[in-house]
Amino acid sequence: MRTRRATAGATATPAVAPARAGIAAAAVLLAAPLLTGCAGPTDSATGTGGAGATSAAPTATAPTGSPTPEPTSTAPAASGLDVPRTNADLAAQPPQTVIEPVRVEVPSLGIDVAVTAEALADDGTLALPADPDVAAWYRYGPSPWSAAGATVIAAHVDSLEYGLGQFAQLASAPAGTLVVVTGDDASVAQFTTATVEVLQKTAVPWATVFDRTGAPRLTLVTCGGEFDYSTGHYLSNVIVTATATATPTG
């Protein structure tokens, strides 16, 4: 139960495993042709930092919109300073209400997974549900309804227990693919994919992936690339960056 191979779960679901395997096999059939398409980007995308193109637009950070509840300060023109003021009383602090994502769908790729709020595993990596069909939202980072920053939602690409995960399809997402996130209050946020990168895990700029500033965007993460059969880990992460669409209405 440390991190891998949940033995208890395996024994509890022996009957499900073959069915899962069947599904997994079918999914592999679908994924197989795409994998060659994925293999290309593996080599090229590492060098061509597409991330710069997508994260380089912190257009609406709104730093000038500082809260100034007291318009009475007319005089400080003397020093040219307009200093924001806030009520510091403990009871006056704004409640930390965050709409949490509970579902991610990529209709054109057949992805529809539940999302749970997760923090960190013991080793400091993002904690992920064992089931690849349940994705993790990094709860300390932005949510799709935050004013700024990257919402990070990740899921296992596969599992020894459950087989292939739906996020395996992400590697083949063409630019402009619609991603729909549903919040725990039934809010819906829509994004369109901008880039799909396959980056060596040792080279992933995590500060960029988990960036809490800049334009609101969605970052979907899973594994891919080569697999180290001796350690049981993939060597790369598949990172999909999607930008918020104008309005979800319609």
Added chain:
Amino acid sequence: MRKIIVAGIAAGALVALGGALPASAADGDAQLSVLHAVPDVTVDVYVNNALTLDDFTPGTLAGPLALPAGTYSVAITASDAADASAPLIGPIDLPLAAGGNYTAVAHLTPAGDPTATLYTNDISTIPAGQGRLTVRHDAAAPAVDVLAGGAAVISNLSNPAESVLTLPAGTVSATVAATGTTDPVIGPADVNVAEGTSTIVYAWGSLEAGNLALAVQTIDGLHSNPGGVPAGEAGLVATNRPADTSGLWFAGLAALLVVGAGALSTTVRRRAVAKSGR
């Protein structure tokens, strides 16, 4: 335009953004916030003899101001003063270093006289999943303990000292009691120790006047990030999988699953029988 904001949280988000400003301001500037923690008196604040905060009321936090490094003279006057010549507090010199983050607090001494203290805020990075909680004693009161969960987490804190804790992110129910006692003089009060954020709590007011209170300042953007996303373990989509033709790959996959399942159940059985499975 590309923002999707639910109206209800927009206001809160703005406040959060305001809190984020210091971390993202111009390089080299010092950040100065000012907290008014002297009960019952509205004041004006002069920086280098220029009126900077007019009609500044108790319990209000102003700033942060981005200021070039240097030493600033701050004088705090009655709100009807014509200039800084007859201050209630100061003038005091505030030496601000480049890139530093400071809070100047106008408060009472333990004896109840107005004074001011310049605190240096710790804006170093906080480990992922944790928050920094700083408690500053700025009240006309003796030394105190801060208790959480019935136990003292800060002991013998005296005016104007501070104590800094790094805690797992979450809400802390805290009480303030005279040192060595557990009878609260403030609280219990819920303090949100937000992840990646410095939360600074000021105990201010006067014990004798019965107006002790807690004020809060937050500085966000100090977070660390997860060190990775280990998101696969079976190699089902590996680009270096053993065989590239579909038929062979399916055979391999089937074998893998069978072997995997076998290994798992074997392991379980072994564990059930003997203690050291491997």
